[in-house]
Amino acid sequence: MGHDTASIPSPRPLRSHRPSGGLSGRFAVAGDKSISHRALMFGALAVGRTEITGLLEGEDVLRTAAAMRALGATVERLGEGHWIVAGRGVGGLVEPADVLDMGNSGTAARLICGLLAGHPIFAVLTGDASLRSRPMKRVMEPLAAFGARFTGRAGGRLPLAVEGAAEPMPLDYTLPMASAQVKSAVLLAGLCARGTTRVVEPHATRDHTENMLRHFGASVRVMVEGEGRVIELDGQPELTAAPIVVPGDPSSAAFPLVAALLVPGSELTVENVGLNPLRTGLFTTLREMGAHLSIGGERIEGGEPVGDITVRAGALRAVDVPPSRVPSMVDEFPVLAAAAACAAGVSRFRGLGELRVKESDRVAATAALLEANGATVSIEGDDLFVHGVGGPPAGGGMVVTHMDHRIAMSALVLGLATPQPVAVDDASFIDTSFPGFAALINRAAGEEAVRDEAPR
Incomplete structure (x- = not known):
């Protein structure tokens, strides 16, 4: 592949809104x-x-x-x-x-x-x-x-x-x-x-x-x-x-799974997800938040454990994530923070220094994502605090993605739960890790819950 500017995708604004019913079905996500x-x-x-x-x-x-x-x-x-x-x-x-x-x-x-x-x-x-x-x-x-x-x-x-x-x-x-x-x-x-x-x-x-x-x-x-x-x-x-x-990517599975936890009436299964214990910190954390999350069909493929994950929507409570868990969920903090914004109580994510050198400074970008949509957030050093009020924040914000696919997807997941739609300035980079993300969400919703953002 050359390095000419023609390979740079043009910005693609998207918006998501709360679907009329829950998310349902059985899906596979892209390979790890x-x-x-x-x-x-x-x-x-x-x-x-x-x-x-x-x-x-x-x-x-x-x-x-x-x-x-x-x-x-x-x-x-x-x-x-x-x-x-x-x-x-x-x-x-x-x-x-x-x-x-x-x-x-x-x-x-x-x-x-x-x-x-x-x-x-x-x-x-x-x-x-x-x-x-x-x-x-x-x-x-x-x-x-x-x-x-x-x-x-x-x-x-x-x-x-x-x-x-x-x-x-x-x-x-x-x-x-x-x-x-x-x-x-x-x-x-x-x-x-x-x-x-x-x-x-x-x-x-x-x-x-x-x-x-x-x-x-x-x-x-x-x-x-x-x-x-x-x-x-x-x-x-x-x-x-x-x-x-190659098993399904647990970092990609995180997005439809968290979406189903946040949208009332949802029950959704993601099949053939990699369950390497050094990658499953998010699933541990969601269970600590009270999520209805079960794993079936566990097996070994190519030296890696895999299984099928089913979640059901329900109320979530705040969580305190220790620094030792960060490496096992380093890519999932933005979508976890979206879940925390909908939970009851103040969640604390500790020791997030490594997130500052990802596709964006993900600590700052995650905080900005939530604040743009009515959530209260604070940062102390490398710790992020998300103040949940036991339900989704208002939404209605435009999120700057900083060319970061996980920030874009996390914002769109949040918009499935908030009263007002959530927009992102550019979702073109989602295809770097999760081709077909919007189509999967829309299939699960039975409607076009994620769509192109009309020009303002």
């Missing part, structure tokens, strides 16, 4: 974004042909597919969600002929920095305006210790030139923050290093990278230490192609 990115990357590093089913075909993941092609892997789409990747083996990626444009995807950009750091090649990464504003220094610093060199804009921002290490050295690294992206970047670079790379994380973060490394045949050891973990990876393994079934 985190697993989809990694499936393509590990397929590119494996020897043989990796078959992937259920791949998320949102813009972010398609950027990763294009980048793997540019780095020498053969990547073919056989049908909806069905892909084949013929890999080049660990250390076998080739120098790309052009700039790698990662669009809106921070995950792809940071993980690919890890891939590049272990290969003796030169590459340049760029992205859209949102991604070019996000910090990459958090991955550049540990990856430089492998022997890679980075040249970027102030603060380590894209565009970023990467010179991978000719002979990467194994690393012993303690994460300064709970970040699965940084951990994964270090492990990806460690694949190419002779010896054992060791990563210490203070709080356990999503472990899809470790699971997939094992799935492809790498030697990975994980030791639990308090709330954190120590991961050891033996470098220069031969990864062997292995089939991957």
Whole structure:
């Protein structure tokens, strides 16, 4: 994919209103974004042909597919969600002929920095305006210790030139923050290093990278230490192609599930949702709020637990979320805050510093979303307080999304519950992670509850 401005979608304002009845039905959501990115990357590093089913075909993941092609892997789409990747083996990626444009995807950009750091090649990464504003220094610093060199804009921002290490050295690294992206970047670079790379994380973060490394045949050891973990990876393994079934993304499932909790008379099931325990903090939290939420059909697919989640609308109460839970629900706080605005009492979300470096400053953007629609919110340091009054706020606001798909979807979910419709200035970025979001909500509502916003 080129990096011309033609690829930037034009703004698409949307609005949502309270449907006349409840949301109902059984639905599947798009494949897990985190697993989809990694499936393509590990397929590119494996020897043989990796078959992937259920791949998320949102813009972010398609950027990763294009980048793997540019780095020498053969990547073919056989049908909806069905892909084949013929890999080049660990250390076998080739120098790309052009700039790698990662669009809106921070995950792809940071993980690919890890891939590049272990290969003796030169590459340049760029992205859209949102991604070019996000910090990459958090991955550049540990990856430089492998022997890679980075040249970027102030603060380590894209565009970023990467010179991978000719002979990467194994690393012993303690994460300064709970970040699965940084951990994964270090492990990806460690694949190419002779010896054992060791990563210490203070709080356990999503472990899809470790699971997939094992799935492809790498030697990975994980030791639990308090709330954190120590991961050891033996470098220069031969990864062997292995089939991957991508489960439904729990971060995407969060939006229709919370919508059904907030719209009276709703009962809705999302099928085949990934239930990795390091990703299910939202479901734990919703139950603490009194949500009617049950899980059935639990099973293991491709090394990951999956199941079907059913929710029923009902009254919610305030919740106090500890910092230790943040990594397991880091992407779900905006929609959780929308639920908290409709609950009884003051909810407190603690230790949200990591949300400030997402697609937007999600702490500030979430607070602004709620305030624009009549909710009372306060921020103290990295803690967010949402003052619920036992029912939805008034609504009627226009939400600035800051090119952040999760802020856009959270605002539209809130608008399904508020007396007045809620509008967003731009929903074009929703397709990066959840193609068909509005269509799914409208199908569940039996009417056009989410529609294009008429010009004012």
